[in-house]
Amino acid sequence: MIEAFHYRVSWRAASPHPGTHASSQNGGSDEFAGLVPFVASPNPRNLDLRASLGDPFGQLAVRRFRQRSQIPVVVIADLSASMGYRGTGDKAATVAQFVASAAWSAFRQGDRFGFIAGDEHLHEALFLPTRLYKGGVPELVERLALVARQGRSAASLRQAAQHLGRQRALVFLVSDFHFPLQEAQALLASLARHDVVPVVVWDSAEYDQLPEWGLVLVEDPETGGRRRLFMRPALKARFRQRFGERRELLSDSFRRQGRPPFFLIDRFEADAMTRYFLSGF
Known part of the structure; x- marks a missing residue:
């Protein structure tokens, strides 16, 4: 029987393909990566109402996420x-x-x-x-x-x-x-x-x-x-x-x-x- 071991890396994966490692790729809902204007990421599902209402310029804000990727x-x-x-x-x-x-x-x-x-x-x-x-x-x-x-x-x-x-x-x-x-x-x-x-x-x-x-x-x-x-x-x-x-x-x-x-x-x-x-x- 082949035994597996667990490994991890400290750097962010660059692959666009989903996996289990922290990634530099935007997308998914795995890791919160901050707020951006709606025009930069027009995804209504990620709209943050509290942040939008508190914006002094009246801009809509959306939550941006990073996916997890393979290496x-x-x-x-x-x-x-x-x-x-x-x-x-x-x-x-x-x-x-x-x-x-x-x-x-x-x-x-x-x-x-x-x-x-x-x-x-x-x-x-x-x-x-x-x-x-x-x-x-x-x-x-x-x-x-x-x-x-x-x-x-x-x-x-x-x-x-x-x-x-x-x-x-x-x-x-x-x-x-x-x-x-x-x-x-x-x-x-x-x-x-x-x-x-x-x-x-x-x-x-x-x-x-x-x-x-x-x-x-x-x-x-x-x-x-x-x-x-x-x-x-x-x-x-x-x-x-x-x-x-x-x-x-x-x-x-x-x-x-x-x-x-x-x-x-x-x-x-x-x-x-x-x-x-x-x-x-």
Whole structure:
């Protein structure tokens, strides 16, 4: 069963299509937006008699309202080799589960959904244009869980902004961000006109579920480089420390660029994402 999460944005939607989000579009009767002269909005049903009788110039006044509108919700996913890591969990399966939940959540809230993925190159076969998908995107989720993660970088994601359209979107940027911080900052900068939620996908086996003693083979999946280490408590503590420092660095950097990251470790829980949005970010 696919679990939905609840999300909200602090900005006003620009879409003329009705939805659940605060909008800059006039119309409907959802949000009172002030009084205007009758000639500016000649709708007798919204006539405000008290305000009209109190107008010193004798002008008729009508109440103006703003409708609630839909927004675009887009997932941009990193499919480079490191995103195929299997440890305590399975990053590929975790990302597929998140995409299924995001698509279902968008459908539940009446919003349009889109999907873009890439590594060194954008995966055109997985591209979904932003529109309403009744019931989510089960076919995409099945293909996404099976696609090979072999790319040596996530460089193509810088092109994703070109596929997002003009309206401001809620964008979930999904990656383990195992690349230089400057590249991550540049990627977020390319999406600056949108509301970006960085979703950091890690596996605890990468840094926490390590043996106290013994030989460990460490491999960089994107370069193919391998190194054999003799694990001991002090080295294990250094692994944990480095990941902790990386977490703080990503959190500080992403927060300055918009939103703090959501750390998705081992498995996805829809309630945790709901709490992220309810926390006020």
